[in-house]
Amino acid sequence: MAQSNVNQLKEIIVVGAGVVGLTTALRIQAQGAYHVTIVAETFPTDPKSIRYTSHWAGAHHVSHAYDDQRQRKIDQDTFNVLWKLSEPGSAAEGCFLRHTQTEYHGDDLANAEWLQYMPDFKYLESHELRDPAKMGFSFSTITMNTPVYLNWLLSRFLANNGTIVRASLQHISQLLERGATPYTGAQLDSGVDALVICAGLGARALGGVEDKDVYPIRGQTVLLRAPWINFGRTMTEADGTYTYTMPRSNGDVLCGGTRVPNDWYFYRLILSSNTQLFLRYPLPRPEITQDILARALKLTPGLAPPQTRLDREPTIEDLRPIIVEPGCGLRPGRKGGIRIEVEWFDAPTRGKVPVVYNYGHSGYGFLSSWGSADMAVDLLEGALKAGAPVEAIPGSGVDRPSDNPGN
Numbered sequence: 001m002a003q004s005n006v007n008q009l010k011e012i013i014v015v016g017a018g019v020v021g022l023t024t025a026l027r028i029q030a031q032g033a034y035h036v037t038i039v040a041e042t043f044p045t046d047p048k049s050i051r052y053t054s055h056w057a058g059a060h061h062v063s064h065a066y067d068d069q070r071q072r073k074i075d076q077d078t079f080n081v082l083w084k085l086s087e088p089g090s091a092a093e094g095c096f097l098r099h100t101q102t103e104y105h106g107d108d109l110a111n112a113e114w115l116q117y118m119p120d121f122k123y124l125e126s127h128e129l130r131d132p133a134k135m136g137f138s139f140s141t142i143t144m145n146t147p148v149y150l151n152w153l154l155s156r157f158l159a160n161n162g163t164i165v166r167a168s169l170q171h172i173s174q175l176l177e178r179g180a181t182p183y184t185g186a187q188l189d190s191g192v193d194a195l196v197i198c199a200g201l202g203a204r205a206l207g208g209v210e211d212k213d214v215y216p217i218r219g220q221t222v223l224l225r226a227p228w229i230n231f232g233r234t235m236t237e238a239d240g241t242y243t244y245t246m247p248r249s250n251g252d253v254l255c256g257g258t259r260v261p262n263d264w265y266f267y268r269l270i271l272s273s274n275t276q277l278f279l280r281y282p283l284p285r286p287e288i289t290q291d292i293l294a295r296a297l298k299l300t301p302g303l304a305p306p307q308t309r310l311d312r313e314p315t316i317e318d319l320r321p322i323i324v325e326p327g328c329g330l331r332p333g334r335k336g337g338i339r340i341e342v343e344w345f346d347a348p349t350r351g352k353v354p355v356v357y358n359y360g361h362s363g364y365g366f367l368s369s370w371g372s373a374d375m376a377v378d379l380l381e382g383a384l385k386a387g388a389p390v391e392a393i394p395g396s397g398v399d400r401p402s403d404n405p406g407n
């Protein structure tokens, strides 16, 4: 970028460095007219933590949009980007595994019409079903090796002249007056032309947003080392039990899952009568790890090491030696689905500043990341072009459809 243009760039701050914040920041940079700063408490380079959902995801692209037209578009637009990024020979290829995904349904799902754009989509013949499925379908898709993919996004952002600032915000007004300057200690006041809030579950508590429609959906997983598995499977049972095995490009397979709304539970280790250790993230519950292993092995018996399968019927004890780690994350659920809206806030010496929201991606933040970023960027550019309405209408913007929990 030519130095002469740098001073003419508008200053945009994105709050959040999960998959949604990073993707949105990249999309804003791609417009060419902005300098973007990401302010976040946690980054992809940090250890896994319960305050950062993106590290815990599978993540595969299996849309749960059903008849929600906005979500269908977001998911399909995202798939198109991810499919391109995963092309053999592309710079990001190593973040992805292209594979065949098979979805089995023992619930009352009649068809998968919203998924028919996926490559190689087909319904299964009855002899191809696995117990207790009554219908099923398969298609080609991708899984992302999420810690690797997140760092790839971050490195692209930095390479595009992006700035990162680590800060735990109490209120968005802490950025509205002087931008990120108070956090960087810079002499020159950077100011800010717009904020974009991609705070995930943090949107529930972040001052100025405090969206009580946002709630956690706890998900527990077990990561196995099983490079002999190169296909994905999901089983949805009549009672809602939901089991998946998601292969990654490095030979690991993420097994799950659980979806428990409003479960903030975490472990405390009581070391003595006056010493307790609060762990950095909720430890997986051992009985759920056991249950996931049993369900995953039933769905994908090939998870057990090949030699074991030659010798005898595998049990979950055969999976224990290949456990990489059990895991647990909190999906940023939201009643009404993803919030993509713009509001105007007063900044004492700057007049009104647009604040664009892009959060509440529940169990589908990766598979909807590029599509929702595009919508947020459209709102951002529209707001900057039009300027503040005389009478700002809080919450004006795109409608809010379903709040399905996704993956």
Ligand SMILES: Cc1cc2nc3c(=O)[nH]c(=O)nc-3n(C[C@H](O)[C@H](O)[C@H](O)COP(=O)(O)OP(=O)(O)OC[C@H]3O[C@@H](n4cnc5c(N)ncnc54)[C@H](O)[C@@H]3O)c2cc1C
Pocket: 015, 016, 017, 018, 019, 020, 021, 039, 040, 041, 042, 043, 051, 052, 053, 054, 055, 056, 057, 058, 059, 060, 061, 062, 167, 168, 169, 170, 198, 199, 200, 201, 202, 203, 206, 218, 219, 220, 221, 256, 257, 328, 329, 330, 331, 332, 359, 360, 361, 362, 363, 364, 365, 366, 367, 368, 407
């Ligand atoms: C077990 C599991 C499996 C999943 N599988 C899939 C899948 O297969 N496919 C899929 O698409 N999705 C999947 N998901 C969902 C996906 O992980 C989430 O939708 C996604 O990670 C949400 O990203 P995010 O950027 O909104 O939030 P996060 O990753 O949590 O990032 C939020 C960011 O905001 C920052 N922040 C928040 N509050 C503040 C504050 N006050 N001050 C400063 N910074 C703040 C945080 O530090 C962080 O940087 C899964 C989730 C789980 C738990």
